Amino acid sequence: MATLGDSVTERVLDETADTGRGSHQPAQEASRYLPRPRWLSWSIIAVAGLVFVAWLFLAAAHVGDRYGLDHVSGVRMALAQYFKLGTLYPPLYDGQFYGGTRFMPIPIVLHGSLAQLTGEYLISGKLLGYAVMVALLTTMVVLLRRLRCPLPIALILPALVLTTKTGLAGTTDMRADALPLLLQVLAVWIVASSTRREATVAAAALAAIAFLAKLSAVWAPIAIFIWLVTRDRKRLALFSVSYVGLAGTLTLLFTALTDGRMAENVLGLSVSGISGSSVLLAPYRFVHLMVEVATTAWAVVPLVALATWVAVKERHNSIYVVSLFIVFAVLLVVLTDVGTGWNQLIDVVVLSALVIGEFAARVQAGSRVLDGTAARIVGVALGLALLWVTLTGFIVTLAPPVRATIGGELSYREDPLSGLAFPGTAILSEDPYVPISLGQVPVVLDPYMLPRLAEDSPQAIPDLVRRIDAQEFDLVVLVEALEPIDRSWWTEQDLGVDVVRAISRSYAYAGRAQGYYLYEPREADPE
Numbered sequence: 001m002a003t004l005g006d007s008v009t010e011r012v013l014d015e016t017a018d019t020g021r022g023s024h025q026p027a028q029e030a031s032r033y034l035p036r037p038r039w040l041s042w043s044i045i046a047v048a049g050l051v052f053v054a055w056l057f058l059a060a061a062h063v064g065d066r067y068g069l070d071h072v073s074g075v076r077m078a079l080a081q082y083f084k085l086g087t088l089y090p091p092l093y094d095g096q097f098y099g100g101t102r103f104m105p106i107p108i109v110l111h112g113s114l115a116q117l118t119g120e121y122l123i124s125g126k127l128l129g130y131a132v133m134v135a136l137l138t139t140m141v142v143l144l145r146r147l148r149c150p151l152p153i154a155l156i157l158p159a160l161v162l163t164t165k166t167g168l169a170g171t172t173d174m175r176a177d178a179l180p181l182l183l184q185v186l187a188v189w190i191v192a193s194s195t196r197r198e199a200t201v202a203a204a205a206l207a208a209i210a211f212l213a214k215l216s217a218v219w220a221p222i223a224i225f226i227w228l229v230t231r232d233r234k235r236l237a238l239f240s241v242s243y244v245g246l247a248g249t250l251t252l253l254f255t256a257l258t259d260g261r262m263a264e265n266v267l268g269l270s271v272s273g274i275s276g277s278s279v280l281l282a283p284y285r286f287v288h289l290m291v292e293v294a295t296t297a298w299a300v301v302p303l304v305a306l307a308t309w310v311a312v313k314e315r316h317n318s319i320y321v322v323s324l325f326i327v328f329a330v331l332l333v334v335l336t337d338v339g340t341g342w343n344q345l346i347d348v349v350v351l352s353a354l355v356i357g358e359f360a361a362r363v364q365a366g367s368r369v370l371d372g373t374a375a376r377i378v379g380v381a382l383g384l385a386l387l388w389v390t391l392t393g394f395i396v397t398l399a400p401p402v403r404a405t406i407g408g409e410l411s412y413r414e415d416p417l418s419g420l421a422f423p424g425t426a427i428l429s430e431d432p433y434v435p436i437s438l439g440q441v442p443v444v445l446d447p448y449m450l451p452r453l454a455e456d457s458p459q460a461i462p463d464l465v466r467r468i469d470a471q472e473f474d475l476v477v478l479v480e481a482l483e484p485i486d487r488s489w490w491t492e493q494d495l496g497v498d499v500v501r502a503i504s505r506s507y508a509y510a511g512r513a514q515g516y517y518l519y520e521p522r523e524a525d526p527e
Contacts, residue, residue, distance in 0.1 A: 040383050044152035047391050051159035054398045059171060061405050063126050065412040066433070066514075068172025071479045071494075072343075074433035075446045076111065076174040077121040079103060081436055082445075083112030084121075088254075089261035090445065093457040097441065098464065100449030101265050102339075105254045106213040107176035121436060122414060125174040133171045136182040137161070140350065143189050144357040153360045156386050157353040160300070163393025165293040166345040175343045176213065181350060183210035184220035191224050191239070192319045200235050204242035212250050215266060219330045219347065223323040230317070269452055282335040289335075293342040296393035297349040303385060304352050306378075307359030310370060320358050324351040338492045339448050356382075416514035421475055428468070428503075429477040430494055434516065443473075444495075451496030461498055468502040471521040476507050478517040 062068065079101060082090050088108065090099040107128075114124040137158040144154035161167040170178045187206040190199050203224065210217040221243050228236035255262045290298045304324070311318045327347045334340050360382055363375050370378050404410050415437050421427060423439045432442035444450055444464075453460045467473070480489050482504055490500045507519035 037380075040380070040387070041152050044156050044383055044387050047387055047394065048152070048155040048159040051162050051390065051394050051398060054394065054402050055162050055168070055171070058168075058398070058401055058405060059126075059130050062172065062412065063130075064123055065414055066122070066416065067401075067405075067412040068169060069122075069412075069433065070173060071431035071433070071447065073125070073174040074431040074436070074442075075101065076103070076107070076176065077125055077436055078432035078442050078445050079108045080111035080115050080121050080125065081441065083108055084115045085441075088112075089258045089265050091261065092264060092453055093460040093463075095463070096443075098444045098450055098453065098460060099265065099446075100269060100453050101446045102215060102269050102449070103176075104212050104214055104266060105258075105262060106209060107179055110179075111174070111176075122433075126172060129171050129174055129176075129178070132176075132178045132182060136178050136185070136350070139182060139185060139189075140353065140357075143185070143354065144361070146193070147358050147361045148365055149357040149361040150364055153357055153383065153386065156390050157357050160296060160353055160386065160390045160393065161346075161349050163296045163390055163397050164345070164349050165397055166342050167294075167349055168397060169343065170346045173343065177343050177346050180210040180214035180217035181347050183207070183213065184217060184347075185350065185354075187220045188223060188319055188323055191227070191235075195232065195235065197238060200238050201242045204239050205246055207243055208246035208250060211247050212254065216330060216334045216344075219323060219326040222330075223319060223326045226326070227317065227319045227322050264456070268456065269449060282332050285335045286332060289342050289345055290348075294345045294349055295396070296389050297345070297352055299389045299392075300352060300356060300385070303356050303359070303382065307355050310359060310362065314362075316362070318355070318358060320351065320354045324348070324355050327351050356386075411514070413514055416516060417475075417477070420513055420518070426472060426474045427477060428473040428475075430479045431477065431516070434477045447494040450494075450499065461496065465498055465502040468499065469506050471506050474521070475510075476503055476519040478503075478519065479515075481517050482509070482519065 058067070079089075082088070088105060089101070090097065092099045111121070111125055111128055114128055115121050118124040118127075140158040140161075141154050144157065145151070149157075162171075169175075183206045187203040187210070190203040190206070193199075204221075207217075207221045207224070210220065221239075224239055225236065228239065251262075308321055310316075311321050331344055331348060334344055360379070363370055363379050363382070416434060417438065421434075421438060425438065427435045427438070427440065428443050429435055430444075430447045432445060435442045450464075451461065468476075480494070482500065485497065485500050485504055491497055503519060506522055508522045510518045510520040512518065
């Protein structure tokens, strides 16, 4: 019988400080609490390796095409294009182009700066996403090992993240959710592992930068505040002052640099998608999205519940358990906005993995609630559950795109309208990437924000309707089919009913290309 920590692992464990729990038990003594069959340890490592290899294959194979992208990715690229051209946050409406976005500045600046080097927006965005996801997964492994989590478990938990659709898309979709998540995980880890003033200020800085990367990236400072309240009031005061000061300073700085356009865009439009019905539906949306795009994470909820129960019984004040509950609360608030969705779940998936990994470490090291035979049974059951869930997730989530990529079944061309449109073609597109691929500046920056400009720019929508009725555009490109017009996609999500009705009046369906729906000007009715 071999344990999850074999001789090499035990030496690493023995040399690694347990900064998360303050325990310094020798790894040889700790390992006896979690005996494992050798085949289980190697099976877990093999499945984790399979997931990582498949993920790296997809990343390399699709670095230069549109695989994994959607029209929201197009919005990110459009913002990077504006930055590269010298503008961070364009005006909401300047008489020709329609702005409006709720995306925070840090990812825009990073993507736009990288685009300055590459001269394009697709590959630069993909590379940025790859780098951040590698950093996030590496951080998870190192953090779990510092908590004395057994090596196979520390490897398969990050792999589990990639077997969810939200985790896989976090690599390629350019929504930049992984960046603020990485910064917040680092902030929480630093606070939990060091009491030094410098570390506390560094954590506050990371959390502040995370906020400037994503408006809803606030779970880390809230969790840290709650965790420090009963532990160290001096550190709490230092962290709070540092975080508020840094976040406020950065917000004011970017607002000044953009001549107030950041406040006009992000702060002015931040609650534009919230209504009474959307608030009531938030819990339902959470459950639905978890089942649809994070099934493997849903499957490990019992493990999270067990880990939480043990932590409560032992009165172990785990900052990762606290963080997970705060993430859940923040997510319910975020999902009250109809413009949010599945990409938000990556925080829940990663924090769930960290809670399970910390639990595995505590079981191996010895627990007042689970000890001896009970610990061994729970340890084996934990390993088997993670093995089964991750392997199933690989088969469902990763294997199909790998197989399709190898067989060349689908095409995700960098130039989706090749031969159909040219740099001089006047295009109105739901996906901003389409005009960007032709060297144009998109007429509409963000189709979701377009109908929400009416309050600040009441003339914007009527002007666009007039331009559509005048058939000013040679081609209208949509992500969704135009009909039926009165469905929620148009009434709540993109473009708005007035614009869609104008398209229906003045443009006729002309076919599909690379997944897009194309519409050309209708011919005038003969008199």
